[in-house]
Amino acid sequence: MRLSRTAARRGVTLTEVVITVGLLTIAIPMLKLGMDWVNSISRQRVMMNAQWQAQVALYDLTRAVRNAESIVSVSSSTLVLRVLQPSEQGFTNALLFADVNRATMTFTFVNSGQGTHLLRRLESPTKTSDSKVLANMLVNPVGSSYMFHPYPPADTEPPFDAVEIVLRLWPSFMKTGRDNVIEYRSISMRRARAQENT
């Protein structure tokens, strides 16, 4: 009797089984739910980081067009600006407008085969500097999915006054379809005009 009692105690009672199954029935979906939540939040954070990068890039592009001396050329994947570099000469120096202080700023969508990015290149008479942003995040800008377009659209010949900028974001980690591409759009106009010739 003692033994059977002991054995019974060592074993699993029906009540315990029921309770355990009940707990697991609740715990496993909750765990799954929790993991999905964590996963979702992590993805959201990465997505927000990508959006942040896109917004910074869009702000940089928009401001570069506003500050440009002229918009040299616009194609679906490339934007070329002529800019002045006040940081080189200072704002009080009349040399601000000298050729030595002029530079070409080019934004190009690059697809290297190993990945994509937006390349920002600044070429001045003395140096060239590159920076890459939005790595593996952008939709290939072809056809109607252009990244740059003259504005108004009918304006097809340079010099251009304004540019429409569209960054289409589709980060590679997103498992969603292309219908979920996020667009960042801006129309920016340069503010400079030609200098008089005395």
Add this chain to the structure above:
Amino acid sequence: MINMREKSQKGSTVVIAVTLAMAAAILIISASRSLLFNSHQVVYFNSMNKVYRLAETGAIKAIGQLTVDPEFYITNPSLVTNVVEPGEGRYSVSIQPRNDIVGSGYWFVTTATVTAGGQQYITRLHTHLRISNAADYFWAVKERLALTSGINAAGGKVYSPQLEFLPQVGGQVTTVKKAEFVSSGNVIPTRLSARYNAADINILEPGDHRPVSLDAEIVFPQVLNSDLIRYQQLAKVGQTPQHVNCNFQGTSPTGIAAVFPPGYVGGQWTSPVADTYANHTNDNFDHVYYCPSSIGPLTIGNVRIYGQVLFVAEGDIRITGNIYSESNPEASFPGAGVSNVSSSTAHQAVLITKANVVLTRNFHPGDAATYLETVEAMIMAPHGSLSAEPYGEYNYDAFGNPTTVRWGTPDVHARLRLLISSSMIFARVESNPPNNLPTVFQAPGANPRTYQYMQSLKDKPPFYMPALAEIHWQYEETVGAGSMF
């Protein structure tokens, strides 16, 4: 033993509860960090856009003030120093005249600050610009402009794509502040001509005293429908009372009628002929008379202007006689005094039209005396022409077209002189007889037509004038950008 099991179960419950609580806390913190990140992101870009807009607002406001008062930033520095825009932020504008970047230009540095979430966002906007106040020009014409010798416009510029200085007559010196033409047009005599000297064509600016070639035509203030609508509002058209009037005429070259701004109630009504306008108000902001084309052309002549008065017409403006600006520049301004907002600061007539300006043949009475017709007024007709009506009768060809003019007896044209003290903008100046000024005003002597710049237009710019700010270059510098984190 039963107690032991109960304790053990209690212990498991606590561990599970703590674990779940920690998991929940981690999730909540993670979620809140994401929300916080998102919130910071929104605040950051909102603030960056806000501070940029504020800087542009500050610059635009300063440009607007500069167009009506070239010295406002010196006389009223509070208008550009730590200006607070409620709900937006604050800005300051440093304004310096600069000639090295763009001729007669300004350098604005607008510093705007926005505070959001305890962070400061600061943008500095560098702007090189030039204010093309219409009154800066003594005479600007979109087509050809031929200037007779003897012009006195030391304070005003002349501009035309095709600019011509006619040969010197009687040793008279032509003086202009600056002469501008367009490189695709031409200037006569050519830029390197020896005639550009202090004894013949005396150009004061730039330092080489020669005409300036511009890359592109100047865009002048326009008189568009939107401008007319604005002037209608300023003249209170459709309200009671409205300042609609198309007829401002004295009785004769000696019977000069007084004309005061519509917003003036006071003395001096009979100087020498009374101001007969019936709807004067006591509102200092009222400076505009409006003449709709449904009533007719605006007719003005043999008047003396007190204060700053704008005559705006949808159709032609017909000048039938003298337009004098009161000669005493400092005394008796209409309104409540110069310290009051929008009270007149000078005596000036400003004629603005979308159409043409004609000097009519009503001035000379036809007798044997010589008369001087005087026009002291700014004239702005950027879409129209300036011409004169000959006093004689036309001869017609077989097809009924006017050919030559049969002068009256005596020849009135030989008894007419003209004095224009002005700043003028036209699309075209009639250059062919019989409607050009040299045909009508040709009294004997070296100088039947005298042109001079009306300096008070620059020193005391009239109200409500269109002006253009040509932004040569603008650069946005981010000085403080807060933080995302």
